[in-house]
Amino acid sequence: MKQLINLNVNGSVYPVEVEPRERLLDVIRYKLDLTGPKEGCGTGDCGACTMLVDGKPVTSCLVLAITADNKEITTVEGLASPGQLSELQRAFVEHTALQCGICIPGFVVNATALLRENPHPSEADVRAWLEGNLCRCTGYQKIFEAVLDVARDAAANTA
Amino acid sequence: MHAFDYVEPQTIEEAAQALAAAGAEARLLAGGTDLLVQIESGKLQPQQVIYLGNLVELQEIAWNPATGLTIGAGVTLRQVEQDPEVQARYPALAESARVVGSVQIRNLATLAGNLCNASPSADTSPALLAYDAEVDILGPGGARASSLSDFWTGPGQTSLRPGELVTAIRLPATAAERAWYYRKLSVRRAMDLAMVGVCVTAERANGSVREARIALGAVAPVCLRATEAEALVTGDAPDIAAAARASEAAASPIDDQRASAAYRRAMVRVLVERGLREALA
Numbered sequence: 001m002k003q004l005i006n007l008n009v010n011g012s013v014y015p016v017e018v019e020p021r022e023r024l025l026d027v028i029r030y031k032l033d034l035t036g037p038k039e040g041c042g043t044g045d046c047g048a049c050t051m052l053v054d055g056k057p058v059t060s061c062l063v064l065a066i067t068a069d070n071k072e073i074t075t076v077e078g079l080a081s082p083g084q085l086s087e088l089q090r091a092f093v094e095h096t097a098l099q100c101g102i103c104i105p106g107f108v109v110n111a112t113a114l115l116r117e118n119p120h121p122s123e124a125d126v127r128a129w130l131e132g133n134l135c136r137c138t139g140y141q142k143i144f145e146a147v148l149d150v151a152r153d154a155a156a157n158t159a
Numbered sequence: 160m161h162a163f164d165y166v167e168p169q170t171i172e173e174a175a176q177a178l179a180a181a182g183a184e185a186r187l188l189a190g191g192t193d194l195l196v197q198i199e200s201g202k203l204q205p206q207q208v209i210y211l212g213n214l215v216e217l218q219e220i221a222w223n224p225a226t227g228l229t230i231g232a233g234v235t236l237r238q239v240e241q242d243p244e245v246q247a248r249y250p251a252l253a254e255s256a257r258v259v260g261s262v263q264i265r266n267l268a269t270l271a272g273n274l275c276n277a278s279p280s281a282d283t284s285p286a287l288l289a290y291d292a293e294v295d296i297l298g299p300g301g302a303r304a305s306s307l308s309d310f311w312t313g314p315g316q317t318s319l320r321p322g323e324l325v326t327a328i329r330l331p332a333t334a335a336e337r338a339w340y341y342r343k344l345s346v347r348r349a350m351d352l353a354m355v356g357v358c359v360t361a362e363r364a365n366g367s368v369r370e371a372r373i374a375l376g377a378v379a380p381v382c383l384r385a386t387e388a389e390a391l392v393t394g395d396a397p398d399i400a401a402a403a404r405a406s407e408a409a410a411s412p413i414d415d416q417r418a419s420a421a422y423r424r425a426m427v428r429v430l431v432e433r434g435l436r437e438a439l440a
Contacts, residue, residue, distance in 0.1 A: 001164065001165075003165070019162065020162075020163060020164065020165030020208060021160040021161065021162050021163060021198075023160070023195075042199060043196050043199070044192055044196065044260070044263070044264055044267075045350055047261065047263060050263055053266075056237070056266040057262055057263050057266060058263050058266050058267050059192075059261075059263045059264065059267070061195075062190075062191050062192050062195045062196070062264075062267060063191065063267070064165075064188070064191065064195070064208075064210075066165055066210075067188070067191075067210055067212055067213075110262065110263065113262075128349075129262055131261050131262070131348070131349035131350060132260065132261020132262055132263045132264060132349070132350060133261075
């Protein structure tokens with residue numbers, strides 16, 4: 001039994017018809033054509049599907065789209081204007097913090113949430129916050145360095 | 160995923176009515192971090208899902224010096240982890256919420272859901288037991304309260320009757336600010352289940368131990384208190400080594416892919432001893 005809901009994604013409202021069993025990850029990817037968030041496991045263990053719902057990072061493979069009706073959703077596509085990169089995205093590029101890239105939208109969205117809640121995290125803070133994001137390629141070190149780079153810049157700018 | 164009907168009640172009473180009407184065919188959805196995994200795997204195939212996530216009345220953490228801390232059934236583990244009242248008064252609970260899953264999981268998962276899923280290894284169970292928590296329940300028969308030892312009846316089993324839902328978890332004021340120790344022993348530092356979970360709380364007065372709680376998780380069909388061990392450290396002459404041995408005897412763990420039963424028993428003894436030394440220091 002389909003229901004019409006309003007998905008507020010990256011600042012735009014999309015009316016979408018969904019069945020209750022449809023996952024937010026799938027509606028975002030296949031009905032809204034926003035393929036940044038990825039499916040890595042489908043059980044909330046890998047973090048590749050991470051998006052912000054009302055500002056909080058969540059694993060969207062465990063969210064029914066119908067429960068996201070009228071909530072504010074941010075995917076990796078919404079972190080900067082089209083064609084632009086956020087400061088954190090630029091740091092990932094500069095630090096070569098990605099290889100195949102499949103985990104990166106989840107990492108970038110989750111780390112964006114970290115820096116919004118805590119602009120000056122320690123390395124321990126960064127490692128703890130990103131525990132729910134798995135990467136098979138990089139060994140994580142450059143990812144942490146990219147995040148800490150932005151944290152350091154933020155500290156310098158407010159000093 | 161298996162198809163189901165979806166109901167979004169506007170009040171707790173509506174939720175209870177919907178649950179009573181649908182009976183065993185319905186499942187409650189709050190965070191969904193257990194339910195959705197179970198539906199995807201086919202373990203559960205509910206005909207109806209009743210969504211509680213928008214019930215604001217379930218999302219409050221309230222402290223009252225007389226009645227203690229009331230945590231609504233919709234409160235997430237992330238909220239429990241970060242709440243100043245929980246951190247100040249029931250820090251073992253904040254710590255145990257912190258070690259569940261990941262930030263993303265804790266933003267969805269609820270404390271009530273963790274409790275109702277009733278995994279023997281649930282991370283928040285030992286702290287809830289060690290703080291004498293009770294569960295508020297609403298159902299066709301009205302409202303009732305349950306102790307945790309009455310609530311958990313087996314792995315994945317609770318004493319909730321048809322049509323009943325948990326509305327809140329209450330921690331008594333008498334348990335606030337007890338000395339505490341909590342350790343989740345796991346293979347991985349994150350995103351892993353506990354091999355052993357130990358929570359110790361203690362209340363001291365004039366050099367004597369007035370109340371001691373030793374709660375063990377992941378080492379029995381349900382999370383349990385080692386009551387004989389607690390008696391050995393209550394009073395003027397706490398015998399920590401004896402209590403640690405008695406705790407080991409109270410555990411009945413299994414062998415599984417994370418650890419052997421023998422290892423788990425040995426770690427119960429080690430962690431209870433450590434916990435008592437810290438809590439009674």
